Amino acid sequence: MSAKVEIDFTLNGVREQRAVAADMSALAMLRDVVGLTGTKYGCGEGECGACTIRVDGVTLNACLMFAVDCDGREVTTIEGLAATPPGEKLRASFVEHGAVQCGFCTPGLVMQASHLIEKNPGAGEEEIRRGIEGNLCRCTGYRKIIEAIAGAK
Amino acid sequence: MGEAQKTVARETLIGKRIPKMDAPEKASGRTRYLHDIDLPGQLHAKILRSTQVHALIKSIDTGAAKRLPGVHAVITAADVPWQRPIGVAKDHLPLKTGRVRSLRDEVAAVAADSVEIAAAALALIRVEYEPLPPLTDPVEALQPGAPLIHPEPHGGDGGPQLKPGGPVAYTGKPDNVAMTFEYAQGDVAQGERESDAVVEDVFRLHYVTHCCMGVSGVIAEFDASGNLLLHSNTQVPFLHKREFAEMLGIDPGRVRIIQPPIGGGFGSKLDIYPFEPIAIFLARATGRPVKLVYTREEEFEASPTRQPVLLKLRSGCTRDGALTFRAVETLHDNGAYTSWGATTPFVMMQTVSSLYRVPHCKYRTRAVYTNNPYAGSFRGYGNLQATFAVEAHMDRLADAIGMDPLEFRLKNAQQPGEVTPQGMHFGTCGFKECLSTAAARSAYQRKRLEHASRQGDASPLKRGVGIASMLHVGGGAKIYPSDGCGTILKIDDFAHVTLITGASEIGQGSETVLAQLVCEELGLPLSSVTVVNNDTDITPWDVGVHASRTTFIAGNSAIGAAKKAKDKILAAAAAKSGRASGDLQLSGGFVVTPEGEKLFELGKFLRSLHFSDKADLVMTTFYYEPPSHHQDREFKGDVSAAYAWASQVAEVEVDTRTGIVKLLSITAAHDVGRVLNRLGIEGQIEGGVVMGQGYALTENLIVEGGAVKNPSFRDYKLVTAPEIPEMDISFIETMDGEGPQGAKGVGEAPAICVAAAVANAIHNATGVRITSLPFTPERVYRALRGKLEAPVWNVPA
């Protein structure tokens, strides 16, 4: 209910202009204003990683970021990543390795994995484990997620 | 290789690594969960909860909230005098009248144009309470003179009344005992006389909660004729359909439940919780679709927990290692209302009486009302708690008579063909193989001796191994009048199969395994099956996803329907080709002869049936009811058509300076009947093991004075990727005669014995036995210094 602010940013490669409330989170904007629901709400306070997006290449928790701070930046969500070759490769690897059960954590983990692989293509098991430390999964026990990321490099 | 053998060896899907059918959508962020669905005209709801642990509601003023622009409805119990109690004991009104009994209690609710407006409206509601003495210790609940939680019939307990002469309310209770369970076999006094060693301990099992990554939610909507449509994440749609219909006083046929993909279940969605009827009330009041979704904080504070238990166990054995008796008494903190947590004794007593052979057994549970959060069903259903105690005593008794703990277990382990005094028939039973496999693969016996011999070493880092086992239903569970599941199967003109099943998918992979079983019968690739499993107007009846039953029950049902379709097709093919139908097979999309000759391409053949003179579309139905039995009044009976077994060895490292316990590895051997989808079953076991790890080491819902003190992932610690153990998983394939392709259920099994194995491992590492959970650094640190208060049994008789 607070004042609207005009922002201009790139979302999944497309320029967007939106008016958003000053106190709105990037997560709420993506889900409720733009209508991209692949980015999930799991906790709203930066503790679960379900809302992981990339902003200027770096992964962030969309729930902790204000929508207005997207202004002038390049935002990638799971929908954008999924349409690129690295995204396709990650998806295939997650599917093939059985890394998906209920799937609610999966978009966030795929986003985190894409960043991890880009930054450190030679990441070993330990680095992968540490790289996804901030992403909670209640179903899989992480084993197959780690294998999927290793298999997508 | 002869030609005939070639067809016998047709490619099978069974045991392969089959990726989940819904995984590509999920991994691209395209799957629409309940949270992602918005209906046109939809309003958003929020619930006002009690600020008091225990109080009388003196007045509720909703005037200001109602006047807030954008608010469509504000309701309290007074607005729904026809509401009915929900839950297992029907002791729980969705909107509270007169009295609040816990901090999560629902006092009022709002439907508004947005979540923000709904939240602002909640802040404007004024509730006046008269505080009552809180009761937050279950032991106190049994003391004479303790405050009563449900003294009055609901609706008659002051404040807004249910409509006089209206539907039944809960009648109230003159004491705080919500439920009692008593079971006995043999004579424990005789068992004790025959014992050479007797041990007794008190165990305290803590609160944990499901933490589904997708929070709870529902969307309710009525059409112009008053029919209810629910988008719901329930695990039991057909049971809920009926219950909602009763609540609304309409025919169950007018309630339709659609289940969007679910962000985790684990038993949490087996009961109806107040938020669901409340959304329905609001939808009725506003004539608009109403969506109600929890915040994470609300999820921690107002969803069910695992049943916390205080448990006293006394066990004995002879000097040559035969178990003689077991006597168990437990106190369950029921919380303010009764959900499935109260009924976990059904499972607990099975572990007590029948995991090992025990001639004399006695079991008693009292579930008592308090003003604490209430417990629901949670993967394992009481079995984690019972197994924790029983397996501690298997080690302690072995120790008391100087026997190797593995040998002691093998000596008392159940075997195939056994009928236990509780009436369970163990057809297939790979328990002994589970024990020896897990022990051998982890070098349990050697390591146990080595680690024990190093307890006194100077190094502050101690290692230990521990073994524990479990028994759980693996062929459904006859709890409701029927434990069955229906299937409708249709094959179209292009040999594409639509499998319509009552069984819900909750992430566990049932959709894929059912498709796989059907393809196996029909000789088709997985890509030629679509599964429909989420709409009660379409799918046939099923009792729900619980008790590790879906693969077994829905699997047998799907196979039944596929067999009927196959028979129909082969009979027609036989008529057309002049061969005996018994000679023909379906393979690779063709009708083939035993020699492998392709007679008809399946799609073409089905079209020819369709467009023939007497058109025949291939559609079949099948209903499967397992050959299991209800328990009698004494809790005896063969409730499951098959039983699952497992043994797990944990290896830990204990840092004696800090109390930090690191779980290094779990070596698991599971009797799963048969592996159907190797990828899927590994995922179930890995996920279950890590959930068990959380129960053992990190998770602790801190409830003090009736309040949840840590309602966030920051303070409620789930296991993260760096902490998971090495996992070595073996499958013992006992090929169950009743199971689909020989398989048994496995969903709950892997979580059950982790904590018990870790407890035994900590003891092996340090010589200290800890009988309360979780093994947090603080608890272990204190225990190692003799400063941890052991739980005591001070429960009034």
Ligand code: FES
């Ligand atoms: S929703 Fe953003 S971290 Fe959990």
Ligand code: FES
């Ligand atoms: S797959 Fe369910 S939370 Fe990760």
